[in-house]
Amino acid sequence: MAATGLTRLTREAEVAQVIEVIERDGGVIIEGMLRSETLEGLRSDLLPLLEKTPTGKDAVFDGQKTRRLSRLFARTRHVADIAMDPLFYDAAMHFVSRPMETWHGGQMHTAAPGLQLGMTQAIQIAPGEGNQPLHRDDGVWSWRHPCERQARLQIMVAVSEFTAENGGTLVVPGSHKWDDRRKPELSEAIPTEMSAGSALLWIGSTFHAGGTNRTADQFRTGLTMSLDNATLRQEENHYLSLSPDVVRSYPERIQRLLGWASGANHMGWVEIAGQMADPNELLHGATFD
Numbered sequence: 073m074a075a076t077g078l079t080r081l082t083r084e085a086e087v088a089q090v091i092e093v094i095e096r097d098g099g100v101i102i103e104g105m106l107r108s109e110t111l112e113g114l115r116s117d118l119l120p121l122l123e124k125t126p127t128g129k130d131a132v133f134d135g136q137k138t139r140r141l142s143r144l145f146a147r148t149r150h151v152a153d154i155a156m157d158p159l160f161y162d163a164a165m166h167f168v169s170r171p172m173e174t175w176h177g178g179q180m181h182t183a184a185p186g187l188q189l190g191m192t193q194a195i196q197i198a199p200g201e202g203n204q205p206l207h208r209d210d211g212v213w214s215w216r217h218p219c220e221r222q223a224r225l226q227i228m229v230a231v232s233e234f235t236a237e238n239g240g241t242l243v244v245p246g247s248h249k250w251d252d253r254r255k256p257e258l259s260e261a262i263p264t265e266m267s268a269g270s271a272l273l274w275i276g277s278t279f280h281a282g283g284t285n286r287t288a289d290q291f292r293t294g295l296t297m298s299l300d301n302a303t304l305r306q307e308e309n310h311y312l313s314l315s316p317d318v319v320r321s322y323p324e325r326i327q328r329l330l331g332w333a334s335g336a337n338h339m340g341w342v343e344i345a346g347q348m349a350d351p352n353e354l355l356h357g358a359t360f361d
C-alpha cells in the first residue's frame with residue numbers, strides 16, 4: 073500500500089498486477105480506467121436522471137442527501153463497457169469464480185460457479201452528507217471471515233472527481249484479512265481520491281463506506297457495480313427490473329452476467345422441451361411449449 077493511500081495502477085496494468093495488489097490490500101485504484109467517450113456517455117445518460125431522483129430517507133445507510141439510481145443496464149449502454157473491462161472481469165474471475173473439485177460417482181469433477189452482475193447504482197453524494205457506517209458488502213449473504221474465496225469484486229467509477237473533502241469512498245486497507253470479531257474504526261479508513269474516469273476496485277470482504285461531503289458546492293458522483301459468485305442470489309433483482317427485450321439487446325456475455333444463464337454447475341436451469349436447459353435459449357427463440 074502506498075504511503076499516501078491505496079496503491080494506484082494505470083490503465084495499462086496487467087490483470088496479474090491488479091490481483092496482486094487486491095490480494096495484499098483489499099482494493100486498488102486504476103487511474104484513467106474509462107475511455108473518454110465512455111465517461112462522457114455516462115454523464116450524458118445518467119446526470120439528468122440523477123437530478124430527478126429523490127434523495128434517500130435513511131440517515132444511517134442510504135443517506136438523506138444522497139441520490140441512488142439503479143437499473144443501469146436499462147438506462148445507459150455504457151455500463152457494458154465497464155462490466156466487460158478485462159481489469160474488472162478477469163480479476164473477478166480470479167477472486168470469485170475459483171473452480172472446485174467434487175466427486176461425481178467414481179470421477180472427480182471440476183466446476184467453477186461463474187460470475188453474475190449483482191448490483192448497479194449511480195450514487196451522488198451532496199454537500200452536507202455524512203459518512204456511511206463502515207461495512208462489508210458480502211454481508212448481504214452473511215458471508216463469514218476470513219474466507220477461502222470471495223463472493224464479490226466491486227468497482228466504483230468516478231463520474232466526477234473524488235476527494236477526501238467531497239465524500240470519496242472510504243476504504244480500510246487490509247481489512248479483508250480480518251475475522252468477524254474485529255471492529256473497523258473510522259480512523260483506519262482512507263478516503264479514495266481519484267480523477268473522473270478512474271476507478272476503485274475492492275473485494276466483498278473489505279470494509280468501506282461512502283465518505284462525508286464537507287464541501288459547500290461539490291456533488292460527488294460515482295457509478296458502482298459488482299461481479300458476484302453466480303450461485304448466490306443477486307442483490308439487485310435484474311429479472312424484474314430489466315425486460316427480456318432489454319437483456320436481449322446486449323451481447324451474450326452481458327446476458328449471462330445478468331442472470332440469463334446456467335453455469336457449469338447447472339445453477340439456474342429452466343425446463344425447455346422436457347429438458348433442463350440453459351435459460352439463455354429463451355432469448356434466442358426457444359419457448360416453454
